[in-house]
Amino acid sequence: MKKDITSYEQRAHVGRLLHRSESRLVVALDKELEPFGVTAAQYVILAALWYDRADTAAQLCKELSYTPGAMTRMIDRLEQKRLVCRVPHPDSRRANKLELTEPGRATFPELLAASTTVIDRYFGGYSASELALLESMLERMLAQE
Incomplete structure (x- = not known):
């Protein structure tokens, strides 16, 4: 019996679809957030702080796969918009917490309501089990690092 081998072309096509999907989500989220003067990239930082997934620039870099330089620029912009502030970290004189x-x-x-509109538009037609399957497949892919 022949073993079913997935071709390189098929795997690469899935990669391109993932990239296109992410790009479309970001563009749609940027458009939905435009009235608030916030970009999708800035929103994910605000969400990480809101949900306590991170409270330092280093943690945000790890959570969101941003470079330290890019994160500093993003935090600077959010500070200028008065949405985020840096405060001294209680455990380190050299670090700042973000709030x-x-x-x-x-x-x-x-x-969040604007983001929900976009998420519902893209994923609202999927059942809970389909979303769970997609989530588990993506987590499995990320675990390959």
């Missing part, structure tokens, strides 16, 4: 400002905390629910 949502009062305007950041007040605005985030509206940003």
